[in-house]
Amino acid sequence: xxxxxNKHQNNDIQLxxxxxxxxxxxxxxxxxxxxxxxxxxDLETEEFVDTDEEGKELGTSAKLKQLREKLRVAIEEKQxxxxxxxxxxxxxxxxxRRDEESKQEFYKFATxxxxxxxxxxxxxxxxxxxxxxxxxxxxxxxxxxxETIYNQFKGILTKNGIKAFGEIGNPADPAKxxxxxxxxxxNAKFDHTVSAVLQKGYMFKEKVLxxxxxxxxxxx
Numbered sequence: 001x002x003x004x005x006n007k008h009q010n011n012d013i014q015l016x017x018x019x020x021x022x023x024x025x026x027x028x029x030x031x032x033x034x035x036x037x038x039x040x041x042d043l044e045t046e047e048f049v050d051t052d053e054e055g056k057e058l059g060t061s062a063k064l065k066q067l068r069e070k071l072r073v074a075i076e077e078k079q080x081x082x083x084x085x086x087x088x089x090x091x092x093x094x095x096x097r098r099d100e101e102s103k104q105e106f107y108k109f110a111t112x113x114x115x116x117x118x119x120x121x122x123x124x125x126x127x128x129x130x131x132x133x134x135x136x137x138x139x140x141x142x143x144x145x146x147e148t149i150y151n152q153f154k155g156i157l158t159k160n161g162i163k164a165f166g167e168i169g170n171p172a173d174p175a176k177x178x179x180x181x182x183x184x185x186x187n188a189k190f191d192h193t194v195s196a197v198l199q200k201g202y203m204f205k206e207k208v209l210x211x212x213x214x215x216x217x218x219x220x
Contacts, residue, residue, distance in 0.1 A: 112204055115162050118153060119202060119210060125150040126200065161205045166212030170194045176201055176208055181215040190217040 125146070129135055135143065157163075165176065172179060172192045183195040194214045201212030 111160055112209065115157060115160055115204070116209065118157065122150075122153055122157070123199060125153070157202075162209065163203045164200045165203060166194065166197045166199075166201045166214060168194050168197060172214070172216040176211055177214045177216075178211040179216050180213055182218040183215055184220040185217040186220055187217075188219060191219040193217050 128146070129150070170177075170193060172194055177194065180198065185191065185195075193216065194212075195217045196215040197212060198215070199213040202209045
């Protein structure tokens with residue numbers, strides 16, 4: 001315990017000695033900072049000032065001019081980044097749009113090809129049902145089943161934008177009708193109209209998928 005007490009006393013003494021050497025007045029503090037008593041001789045201080053490219057200190061107006069220039073450059077860089085981002089965004093949107101259009105075009109042609117393969121099936125039904133004598137000769141249950149299947153096929157075509165065309169009396173439009181024969185007429189109102197439909201035509205949306213095979217009236 002005695003040793004501990006002596007240690008504390010020694011410490012107190014040492015602290016008192018340090019306090020006696022510390023500067024006590026403002027003048028003493030200034031002298032210490034100026035290094036007159038050697039206390040802060042080894043302390044280096046540095047003052048940060050704005051300078052030009054030649055190292056000369058800038059005045060207030062020059063500093064403001066320099067800040068304005070820095071601000072102008074920052075705004076220009078921001079605008080460049082914004083313009084670049086907008087261009088990248090527009091290009092990304094265009095790529096997505098073109099990709100979607102390509103998918104839609106592919107789907108349209110794939111659907112068109114599949115539906116074209118169904119048309120001969122519909123033609124077979126049309127031929128069988130157009131022969132009224134043979135059609136009425138079979139049982140009603142069989143006809144009913146065939147008519148149900150026929151209507152299902154037509155429903156699929158209609159759902160996918162396929163529409164049949166070609167009726168007697170239609171104007172003989174060469175873009176939609178394939179003329180395979182003529183029938184003479186002396187009636188002017190029948191001239192160049194469909195006289196008989198041998199095979200119906202089909203539209204796919206606004207496009208002729210298959211022209212109708214027809215005979216056409218012609219004035220004698």
